[in-house]
Amino acid sequence: MxxxxxxxxxxxxxxxxxxxxxxxxxxxxxxxxxxxxxxxxxxxxxxxxxxxxxxxxxxxxxxxxxxxxxxxxxxxxxxxxxxxxxxxxxxxxxxxxxxxxxxxxxxxxxxxxxxxxxxxxxxxxxxxxxxxxxxxxxxxxxxxxxxxxxxxxxxxxxxxxxxxxxxxxxxxxxxxxxxxxxxxxxxxxxxxxxxxxxxxxxxxxxxxxxxxxxxxxxxxxxxxxxxxxxxxxxxxxxxxxxxxxxxxxxxxxxxxxxxxxxxxxxxxxxxxxxxxxRGVLSRYFSMRKNNSKILEENVLKIFYHLGEQEDAFFESRKIADLQSRRNMSNRRLKEGIRRLIAKDLLQHKDGVGEEWLLTEKGKALAQRVVRLHRLWELYLSQYLHLAADHVHHDAEAIEHIITPEIEAQLVEELDFPEKDPHDSVIPEAI
Amino acid sequence: MITQVENPILEVHNLTVAYNKKPALWNVDFSIPKGKLVGIIGPNGAGKSTLIKAIMGLIPLSSGYAKLFGQDLNSVRDKVSYVPQRESVDWDFPASALDVVLMGCYRRRGLFRWLTKSDKTLAMDCLKQVRMEGFADRQIAQLSGGQQQRVFLARSLAQQAELYFMDEPFAGIDATTESAILELLSEMRDDGKTILVVHHDLQSAYEYFDWIILLNTRLVASGPKLQIFNPKLLQQTYGGKLSVLSQMGDLLQEKEFPVRE
The missing domain is CATH 1.10.3470.10 (ABC transporter involved in vitamin B12 uptake, BtuC)
Structure with a gap:
């Protein structure tokens, strides 16, 4: 040889x-x-x-x-x-x-x-x-x-x-x-x-x-x-x-x-x-990345929704609190929380084991996702003439991928809206 | 209703085209003045694309001829540009938007010659005119349908022609692109260029064009739009094919008979 x-x-x-x-x-x-x-x-x-x-x-x-x-x-x-x-x-x-x-x-x-x-x-x-x-x-x-x-x-x-x-x-x-x-x-x-x-x-x-x-x-x-x-x-x-x-x-x-x-x-x-x-592996990894982005943002949203409900965004939450808002398995929730802590979007409550609260950064991201969700719901109901109870599931997926440019277009076409079709307030952009 | 003009920039004389022995166009005969935005209108299968392909020499003619600037196509190719249908090419080709626009410079550069800096500058300028300068390096498969159409138009601009033939530039594009293209075409017309556009939508045709050619396997009308848009001519165009004519076409194909002796 x-x-x-x-x-x-x-x-x-x-x-x-x-x-x-x-x-x-x-x-x-x-x-x-x-x-x-x-x-x-x-x-x-x-x-x-x-x-x-x-x-x-x-x-x-x-x-x-x-x-x-x-x-x-x-x-x-x-x-x-x-x-x-x-x-x-x-x-x-x-x-x-x-x-x-x-x-x-x-x-x-x-x-x-x-x-x-x-x-x-x-x-x-x-x-x-x-x-x-x-x-x-x-x-x-x-x-x-x-x-x-x-x-x-x-x-x-x-x-x-x-x-x-x-x-x-x-x-x-x-x-x-x-x-x-x-x-x-x-x-x-x-x-x-x-x-x-x-x-x-x-x-x-x-x-x-x-x-x-x-x-x-x-x-x-x-x-x-x-x-x-x-x-x-x-x-x-x-x-x-x-x-x-x-x-x-x-x-x-x-x-x-x-x-x-x-x-x-x-x-x-x-x-x-x-x-x-173009490769299979690269497409697989990008799919994995999408999935974890969806998981993370969904968990963040729960914190935001709870905060919105009680008007206390930086309150700490237990697994049970989170599950009362959205049906997710313990495993998935903890996985999401672990990732969010690593990214400094959530933090442990001092001295207490299983309780977490949003960081400033985490609240900002959560607010953006909720905002996009509600904007999209409004867009669907106005431009596709969908009933208010039909728009939620579409928005669940779309909220994760709307870019700032599309967000700006949405806001303009919807004429700077304040409320979504369910009458919830669309939070402000940060 | 066929308005013939003096000193036409395009003269189509008694043109017959057959696919597989079956005539797709029968004895089409018209002329077009310089500096008009012309719509070629008709139902599906009317032979609209066939007409401009025949004029561009892309399919064999059974009879007749087309004269551009009073001459044969071959002596005036530098002044003529053709934009094929967007679907006619595979967009998954390894090329960027700029690469495609540069193809418009190939003729001027000639065989075996490499493209130069000035070609690139021109191509970028053409991309700018269709508002695509930000996408120059984008792979063409990653462009939207409307953006791909604009790249095709930019390539056509890079040819710096006088007479343009465009096959369905308004098909399958978004409203923004549609108005951008229309604006560009109108500007070109105002600069004295002549543009023939195959168009499928009767509604917008009246608004877009100065001159209309109504086609349905035969020429129904050709002239300034005000004269063409009347119910009788539209009915003749869209009211179905002439029964005897299409039966003759089927017969020619079945018997494998030549259209001309």
Whole structure:
């Protein structure tokens, strides 16, 4: 392992370099496939390059990468044309056309591969690597061809970045400003086909779609900026590439494709879970935060309501007092009280165990929540014409999230009200 | 009731458009003078969006042509701006409001060219005009429907055109945005720009526009609003499709027959 990562062996160096370029370029190209919602099309192209590779070999008898690549690009493109033609001129919809084309092309590819393998041609050994990939097989001429193409792909994306972005976001607008939309779409399709053709050496046709789409899908979680997303996809692709090279270097008989896909999946799952804002965990924590905010403010409100009732806001209260006002379990109440004390919104009564009272700060917050509750009730009854007994439950939820800006608008639209629909006084803003 | 004008800024001549062989617009023929705020009005499925898409060359024509500034679209694209329907794009795209407005500068900047500081200044200025300068860096999915519409308008302003085509800019937006947009369009008109707006609401149309095009798969009327708003023309527009016409459309589609020989 150390031997691998020290990159002392020039062979290892070349394979790693090749895989980094390849992973990065397919990741970059995949961003646009992903954003144009053409992920399935990428899969169809990947499967459709197999017959091309086989045919190129059958016709020439040579295994030179440029020749095989030529065949791959040819049938990859052909599959796109077939899909396009089927959707345009028949009643078959795009998803069915993609499924049909993918399976027919792949079927023919496997058929040709079997014929080649049974022909006894000694030069054929290694063609089956195109099914599941073998990174370590990428040496000599392969490296130059695939590495070079990867750099060209990245270059094309940088050159056309603005145009690709616009076509992916708003095709009609792009057309309306006189952009050569047909040409750009063909360029986009071409880099997808080339990206796929370049990647099959490492991942194989069966799993190539993952190499194209997964880095983009994972990168989308981390950012809302397209240049950043493309960069991240390149990094993810490169990481997967390095790992693929490593696996290929370790186990002699192990195909690289499945391992690359495993690495990419781990990156994607991690992104799904841990990414800020869009990630599952971050959404879970923000939900937790909302729930504790609701609990805390509800407990504070009980103190305020009791204070309002007796006109004594800073009187200390026991659990039983609080429960007489609002039905809450001991556990929940104590949990809320504990949090409020930590935030200096409640305090213990001196020397007495289970009694608490509002701090100045706590009273202010409680008053604000009650104020928002009553403002919202009034708003609902005036603008939605709801009866006074229908508005309470809505306001219970809304009171926790009204912002000061919306509060100001409410006050204005309600014309600086004093009482809510239940005739309770709306406390003043502090 | 079709008022043709001298030296029109837009002339649509005998335009027929078919989707899937079925005509969506039959022989539409009208002209529009410069400096008007024009409403394209009609019921659902009347072909209002189809009309401006056809003029912008976004869908193939079965017959007829449109001339802008007396010329083909391709020679005057710099002076023409198109605002698609808000729902036509996926707003979950990784872009900020400013990014979208900058797209309005792409044509002037040209292929392979990076945007410059002056483009950015212009885009910010356009955002200011639609009162969205505070949202420049906001991801577009986090904007409300009305704000998204205003971003689209700002992008259109960034094109600095003379003739504007807007597809339903008033659909699904809040009242504040509606009056802000209307104010902006009126200012543009007063500056001598010509604006064609696809609009679904007959009630507000009279108040908003100077010139009205009534459409229901065929042109019912085109002219100054005072002449257009009469019960007879409105009845013709909204009183259902012409039965024979729509039957012919179905027949053309069924037989896969060309609209023109």
């Amino acid at each position: 150390l031997e691998f990562f020290s990159l002392a062996d020039p062979n290892v160096r070349y394979v790693v370099l090749g895989m980094v370029l390849l992973g990065a370029s397919t990741g970059v190209v995949g961003c646009f496939t992903f954003l144009r919602k053409r992920a399935l099309l990428g899969d169809a192209v990947a499967h459709s390059v197999l017959p091309g590779v086989c045919l190129a070999f059958m016709l020439t008898g040579i295994k030179h990468p440029l020749i095989l690549l030529g065949g791959a690009v040819l049938t990859g493109w052909l599959s796109l044309v077939v899909i396009d033609t089927i959707t345009k001129y028949s009643r078959i919809k795009a998803d069915a056309a993609i499924g049909l084309t993918l399976s027919v092309f792949f079927g023919i590819g496997i058929l040709l591969l079997t014929i080649i393998q049974q022909s006894g041609n000694a030069a054929q050994s290694g063609l089956d690597k195109f099914l599941f990939g073998k990174a370590a097989a990428m040496v000599g001429a392969d490296l130059w061809v695939f590495g070079g193409l990867s750099i060209i792909l990245i270059g094309v994306v940088i050159l056309f970045f603005k145009e690709f972005t616009l076509v992916a976001f708003d095709l009609h607008f792009a057309e309306s400003i006189g952009l050569p939309v047909r040409f750009i779409e063909i360029a986009l399709a071409s880099i997808t086909v080339l990206g796929v053709a370049v990647g099959i050496q490492a991942v194989g046709v069966v799993l190539m779609a993952a190499m194209l789409i997964t880095p983009a899908a994972a990168a989308r979680y981390w950012t809302d900026k397209l240049p950043k997303m493309v960069f991240l996809a390149a990094v993810f692709g490169a990481i997967a590439g390095i790992f693929g090279a490593f696996i290929s270097y370790q186990g002699a008989s192990m195909p690289t494709g499945p391992w690359i896909v495993v690495v990419l999946s781990v990156i994607a799952i991690f992104s799904m879970l841990a990414a800020p804002k």
